[in-house]
Amino acid sequence: MNRPATIKDIARKLNISISTVSRALRNASDVNSDTKNAVLALSEELNYQPNKLAVSLRQNQTHTIGVIVPNLDYVIATMVKGIDEAALEAGYTVMVCQSNESFGREILNTRRLLDSLVDGFIISVSSETKSFEHFKKIQERNIPIVVFDRITPALVAPSVRLDNEEGGFIATEHLLEQGYKRIAILAGPENLGISNSRMDGYLNALKKYKIKSDNNLIIHCDFNQDYAFFATQELLAMKKRPDAIFTISDRMAIGAMLAIKQKGLKMPQDIGLVGFNNEPVVGLVTPGISSVEMPCFEIGKVAAKLFIETMYHNEDMSNVEKILKPKLIIRESSQRILPATRRLR
Amino acid sequence: MNRPATIKDIARKLNISISTVSRALRNASDVNSDTKNAVLALSEELNYQPNKLAVSLRQNQTHTIGVIVPNLDYVIATMVKGIDEAALEAGYTVMVCQSNESFGREILNTRRLLDSLVDGFIISVSSETKSFEHFKKIQERNIPIVVFDRITPALVAPSVRLDNEEGGFIATEHLLEQGYKRIAILAGPENLGISNSRMDGYLNALKKYKIKSDNNLIIHCDFNQDYAFFATQELLAMKKRPDAIFTISDRMAIGAMLAIKQKGLKMPQDIGLVGFNNEPVVGLVTPGISSVEMPCFEIGKVAAKLFIETMYHNEDMSNVEKILKPKLIIRESSQRILPATRRLR
DNA sequence: TTTGTGCCCGATACCGTTGCCGGCAACGCT
DNA sequence: AGCGTTGCCGGCAACGGTATCGGGCACAAA
Numbered sequence A, B: 001m002n003r004p005a006t007i008k009d010i011a012r013k014l015n016i017s018i019s020t021v022s023r024a025l026r027n028a029s030d031v032n033s034d035t036k037n038a039v040l041a042l043s044e045e046l047n048y049q050p051n052k053l054a055v056s057l058r059q060n061q062t063h064t065i066g067v068i069v070p071n072l073d074y075v076i077a078t079m080v081k082g083i084d085e086a087a088l089e090a091g092y093t094v095m096v097c098q099s100n101e102s103f104g105r106e107i108l109n110t111r112r113l114l115d116s117l118v119d120g121f122i123i124s125v126s127s128e129t130k131s132f133e134h135f136k137k138i139q140e141r142n143i144p145i146v147v148f149d150r151i152t153p154a155l156v157a158p159s160v161r162l163d164n165e166e167g168g169f170i171a172t173e174h175l176l177e178q179g180y181k182r183i184a185i186l187a188g189p190e191n192l193g194i195s196n197s198r199m200d201g202y203l204n205a206l207k208k209y210k211i212k213s214d215n216n217l218i219i220h221c222d223f224n225q226d227y228a229f230f231a232t233q234e235l236l237a238m239k240k241r242p243d244a245i246f247t248i249s250d251r252m253a254i255g256a257m258l259a260i261k262q263k264g265l266k267m268p269q270d271i272g273l274v275g276f277n278n279e280p281v282v283g284l285v286t287p288g289i290s291s292v293e294m295p296c297f298e299i300g301k302v303a304a305k306l307f308i309e310t311m312y313h314n315e316d317m318s319n320v321e322k323i324l325k326p327k328l329i330i331r332e333s334s335q336r337i338l339p340a341t342r343r344l345r
Numbered sequence C: 001t002t003t004g005t006g007c008c009c010g011a012t013a014c015c016g017t018t019g020c021c022g023g024c025a026a027c028g029c030t
Numbered sequence D: 001a002g003c004g005t006t007g008c009c010g011g012c013a014a015c016g017g018t019a020t021c022g023g024g025c026a027c028a029a030a
Helices: A007-014 A018-025 A033-045 A052-059 A074-089 A103-115 A133-140 A164-177 A193-208 A225-237 A250-262 A296-312 B007-014 B018-025 B033-045 B052-059 B074-089 B103-115 B133-140 B164-177 B193-208 B225-237 B250-262 B296-312
Strands: A064-069 A093-098 A120-123 A145-148 A159-162 A183-187 A218-220 A244-247 A272-277 A290-293 A321-324 A327-329 B064-069 B093-098 B120-123 B145-148 B159-162 B183-187 B218-220 B244-247 B272-277 B290-293 B321-324 B327-329
Touching: A007 A018, A007 A033, A018 A033, A052 B052, A064 A074, A064 A103, A074 A093, A074 A296, A093 A103, A093 B093, A103 A133, A120 A133, A120 A296, A133 A145, A145 A296, A159 A164, A159 A296, A164 A183, A164 A193, A164 A244, A164 A272, A164 A290, A164 A327, A183 A193, A183 A225, A218 A225, A225 A244, A225 A250, A244 A250, A250 A272, A296 A321, B007 B018, B007 B033, B018 B033, B064 B074, B064 B103, B074 B093, B074 B296, B093 B103, B103 B133, B120 B133, B120 B296, B133 B145, B145 B296, B159 B164, B159 B296, B164 B183, B164 B193, B164 B244, B164 B272, B164 B290, B164 B327, B183 B193, B183 B225, B218 B225, B225 B244, B225 B250, B244 B250, B250 B272, B296 B321
Parallel strands: A064 A093, A064 A120, A120 A145, A145 A159, A159 A321, A183 A218, A183 A244, A244 A272, A272 A290, B064 B093, B064 B120, B120 B145, B145 B159, B159 B321, B183 B218, B183 B244, B244 B272, B272 B290
Antiparallel strands: A290 A327, B290 B327
C-alpha cells in the first residue's frame, strides 16, 4: 500500500547504504555532493518524511514540551498560544493538558505526558495544589521544568510571571486617586501566590496613602463568579460598607458587578470597581469595568523561550526569574474624576 | 543515572528472557502465573513505564489523535475538552493545533501532526479553506478523519455537528412570535456551511410565517465583532430599518449590540436581537442577549467516540452523520412579550 | 517406546533511524 | 616505497519494545 517512504527505500533505489542516505539527509558533510544531490532529489520525489518515532527513540528526545495548565480560560489560552508560537519557531511541539484546578488531574496529566516522553514541562499549577512532590521527582530525573503565571516558592525552577504586586498596587492606587476611601479586596484562596502578591500590592498602596487596612474588607473566596457575587453581597450589607472593590480576577469582578447592580448601586458614583486580567468581557458590560491588563501572549512566549534556553544551556537556571509589567486599563466602573479633555468611551 | 527502567532490566534481574517479560506485562496468557507475578512485582518496584515510542514504532500506531481547529474560542475550547475526555477514556491522547482561520496554517498543522504520526484526525475546518486536497490525500492513505462542527460536503467523512438549520429556525421563529416583522440576519462568509445552514433555517421560519425575505436584510460579513458592528450600523441607517437582528454568532451579536446602543435604540422595545452559541458573555451584558445554545462538550465527546469507532470497525463509515439539537435561551434582548407569570431575570 | 499435546519459555527478526567505527581508494609527502 | 591524511562510504549495534516461530519438557494416549 501507499506506505510512506523510508530511508531504506531511498538506499535501495540508489544502490547505496542506509548510513549514507542518513548522512546525506542531515549532516551533509562527509558525503559526496553528487550522491547527496541524488538522495535529496529522490527523497523529494518520494515525499520522504523522517519517522519521528524512530528518531526520537534513537536520540532519546522527542522535541515535545508538556504544558500543564489549570484550565483554558481566556488568559491561559492566550498564554498557551504564546508558548505554542515560540515553541514552533524553535522546532518544538507542545502537548497541552488541563488539570481543571484539580490536584488529582494534575498528577494524572503529569504521568500522561511523562509517558509520552516529553522533553520537559512548562507548568502553571492548579489552585488546589499544595504538594509538589510529583514535580520534584521529575526534576530529580533531570527533566527540565519551567513554571509560569502561577508560581510558588515551593517549586524551585526558572519562572515567568507578571509583577502581581505592581498590578495590585496600580489598581488600588488608581481607586485612591479617584477619591475612594474604603476599598475592599476580593482575593483568592489563601495559598495562591498570585492572589497574595496582588494583595500585597493592595496593602502597599493603602500604606502609601496612609490608610490603615481593615481586615473586614479583605475577603478570601474561590476564584469564581458565584462566590464573588455572594461575597460582594455581604460586603454591601455591612453597616460601613466599602466604597470601592478591587477583585483579583475579572471573573470575580463580574460577580461583584452583578451584586452591585442587584443592590441598585451605581458605578462609579456609589461604588468603584477594578478587576484583573482585562478579559474582553469587562469592556462589553455596562458600565465597562476597569482592569489590570497582563501581557498574556508575551508571558507564554517568554516561558517557551526560557524553556528552550534551559534545554541548551545545561547550567542550573532555576533562579532565573522573568517578571513582566502590568498596565491599568481605566473604564467607567472606577472613573469618578473625569479627565480634563473628555470622557473615555 | 536515574534512567527509567526497561523491560531488559526486569529480564536481567529475574534471569528470564525479554520476551517472557513482555508477555507477562500484557497478554498475561501463555506465561506461568508465578513468573508473571514476579514480573509484575518487580516492574512495580522499579516503577516501570513502557516506552511509548518503542511500542508505537513497532505497532505502527501512536494512539494519538490530531485535532485541528480554526481557533480556541469558548465554543471550540469546550468541544476540545469533550474530545479530550472521551479520547482519554479510550486510551488515546490528543494533540491540538489551531489554524487561526488560515488555510496556510491549516496545511502546516496537518503536516506537523502527520509528522508526529497521529493515528488520525478530528477536524473543524478553517473558514478560509476552500480546497480540501490536503485532507483527501490523507484519506487516500487510509488515515481516518472525522469532521465536526464546521463540516463541508466537499470532504466525505463521518461527521458530528449541530442541527444548524434548526438553530436558525428556532431563533427566527422566536423573533416572529415576539411580533418582530422585519428581521435581518448577519451571516458569515458565503462559503461557510454552518452559516448557510443557519440562514436556511432563518428563511424557512420566514416562509412558515408567510413573510417574504428581503435581500437587503441578509448581510454576509466576517465572523467578527467589528465587521458586525459596521454592518449593523448600515442596517440601522436604512430608511426602512429592520426591527430585529439574528446573528449567527455571539461575537457578532456583541458587535450588533454595540452599534444598537450607539444609535440610542433600546432592546427589546425598538429592536430585537438573538445570537448564536450562548457564550457566557451574552448573559453578562445589559440587556442579556438571547442566544441559541449548542451542546459543545457533547459534540466533542461524540466526535471522539465516532473516531474511535472508525478505528476499530473497518467498514467505511464516511456516511455516518451525527446531528445534535440546539436549544434557544431567551433573555431580555428579544423578549417583548413577557411570559404570563413573571419576567425572567 | 513412540507419538501427540499443551504449557512455558527463549531466540530472533523487526519497526526506522542514528552514531560509531573501520575500510578503502586516492593523493601528497618524506 | 612507505607513510599519514583525507574524502567517501558501508557495516553494525543500538534505542525499547512486539510478534512469530519453534523448542524443551511433562504428561497422557497409542
